[in-house]
Amino acid sequence: MNSNRNSAKKVIIIGGGVIGLGIGWQLAKMGCAVTIYERNRAGRAASWAAAGMLAPLSEVHFEEQELLQLGSMSLRLYPEWVEELEADSRMSVGYKTEGTLIVGIDRDDAQLLQHLYESQKLLDLRVEWMDGAAAREIEPLLSPKITAAISSEDDHQVDNRLMVKALITAYQKAGGTLFENIPVEKIELREGQAKGVWVKGALHDADVVVLAAGCWSNEIGGLPENVTPPIRPVKGQMLALKMESSVALQKVIRTPRAKYATDVYLVPKNNGRLVIGATSEEMGFDTQLTAGGLFELLRGAWEAVPGIYDLPILETWAGLRPGSRDNAPILGPTEVKNMIMATGHYRNGILLTPITAREISSLILTGKTSETIAPFQLSRFSQV
Numbered sequence: 001m002n003s004n005r006n007s008a009k010k011v012i013i014i015g016g017g018v019i020g021l022g023i024g025w026q027l028a029k030m031g032c033a034v035t036i037y038e039r040n041r042a043g044r045a046a047s048w049a050a051a052g053m054l055a056p057l058s059e060v061h062f063e064e065q066e067l068l069q070l071g072s073m074s075l076r077l078y079p080e081w082v083e084e085l086e087a088d089s090r091m092s093v094g095y096k097t098e099g100t101l102i103v104g105i106d107r108d109d110a111q112l113l114q115h116l117y118e119s120q121k122l123l124d125l126r127v128e129w130m131d132g133a134a135a136r137e138i139e140p141l142l143s144p145k146i147t148a149a150i151s152s153e154d155d156h157q158v159d160n161r162l163m164v165k166a167l168i169t170a171y172q173k174a175g176g177t178l179f180e181n182i183p184v185e186k187i188e189l190r191e192g193q194a195k196g197v198w199v200k201g202a203l204h205d206a207d208v209v210v211l212a213a214g215c216w217s218n219e220i221g222g223l224p225e226n227v228t229p230p231i232r233p234v235k236g237q238m239l240a241l242k243m244e245s246s247v248a249l250q251k252v253i254r255t256p257r258a259k260y261a262t263d264v265y266l267v268p269k270n271n272g273r274l275v276i277g278a279t280s281e282e283m284g285f286d287t288q289l290t291a292g293g294l295f296e297l298l299r300g301a302w303e304a305v306p307g308i309y310d311l312p313i314l315e316t317w318a319g320l321r322p323g324s325r326d327n328a329p330i331l332g333p334t335e336v337k338n339m340i341m342a343t344g345h346y347r348n349g350i351l352l353t354p355i356t357a358r359e360i361s362s363l364i365l366t367g368k369t370s371e372t373i374a375p376f377q378l379s380r381f382s383q384v
């Protein structure tokens with residue numbers, strides 16, 4: 001779908017996570033000259049650390065209607081997005097549609113689940129309430145202590161690490177340029193317009209600059225205060241176990257535990273990894289693993305699926321979610337002309353990649369902000 005009409009448009013994207021790569025891939029396919037600057041390896045920050053769940057309702061509060069709607073729209077784009085990405089990259093992204101079971105162990109959990117179920121029903125989501133025995137018929141490895149569950153057929157998952165690799169390949173095949181281990185130092189502004197970026201002391205011109213630097217988005221030099229996104233890092237500790245044939249889950253299992261600080265989820269991947277996450281900690285840029293963090297995750301996971309006890313540990317890690325002041329993404333134009341934001345995707349960046357890529361690339365090509373992303377502009381923080 002190359003179009004010479006756009007070949008003159010030079011776009012620089014700051015940050016090579018799923019958001020920067022997703023936008024870059026779409027723009028490069030439409031004929032733009034796209035350059036991504038990534039200060040480390042592309043896709044190795046939050047996008048690598050994530051669990052890859054595509055679950056619009058489980059990850060937001062019912063009250064956050066606009067975010068819920070954005071997440072649901074993105075989820076609907078996923079099958080087509082995966083098909084296009086896999087065709088372009090000739091790589092699998094491990095998209096799995098087995099669905100999710102949200103399970104409760106005690107009475108407090110069951111109450112939480114009941115509230116969630118009622119919210120889901122109000123939104124006409126395809127969910128089913130079941131008792132523990134029915135849940136164990138679907139996933140026999142669930143603990144006999146589980147008393148209630150919600151089955152959500154529409155909450156899918158993707159292997160985010162495979163998606164990163166596929167996006168890099170598809171982007172480069174479409175003609176996009178990726179510079180790794182090269183940080184953007186500063187954005188060049190002149191007469192209220194973004195004119196390019198400073199890299200290694202040299203100015204690189206662009207028609208449009210996209211800020212997609214995750215939880216570091218407010219650290220780039222040159223941005224005036226009113227165009228600096230209010231972003232903070234939110235730490236998430238995770239671990240991966242090696243599934244064996246005796247403990248092979250099919251569905252994502254979530255435990256919205258009432259009594260502990262951490263909700264735990266178990267996400268089985270096609271390659272035999274069982275990803276368990278995640279803590280949610282306001283600790284600045286600290287990414288140390290803690291005994292307490294990993295203990296909470298293992299306890300929650302073991303209570304839901306006792307058979308994990310003997311599984312080998314493959315990996316432990318911590319990542320930083322880019323959270324905005326209201327935890328919704330920051331998308332669209334800013335008061336600085338030709339300076340576009342695509343950041344703050346917090347707990348939902350993998351889910352929101354297709355809709356962000358579609359809407360931001362369309363904004364860059366047409367100059368029009370769609371109704372879909374209008375509520376998520378940076379300007380919402382100055383309208384008190």
Ligand SMILES: Cc1cc2nc3c(=O)[nH]c(=O)nc-3n(C[C@H](O)[C@H](O)[C@H](O)COP(=O)(O)OP(=O)(O)OC[C@H]3O[C@@H](n4cnc5c(N)ncnc54)[C@H](O)[C@@H]3O)c2cc1C
Nearest residue numbers: 015017019039047051052053184214236319348349350351
């Ligand atoms: C533990 C954990 C679990 C998660 N689970 C899920 C999940 O199940 N489902 C879901 O949808 N989302 C999940 N998320 C959220 C999701 O990972 C993020 O929202 C998403 O990855 C954000 O993508 P991004 O491209 O904006 O940020 P990142 O992937 O962090 O990429 C930003 C990039 O910008 C680069 N950068 C920063 N400064 C500069 C600079 N000056 N110059 C050049 N490059 C720069 C960084 O090096 C980085 O690579 C999870 C996150 C975490 C941490």
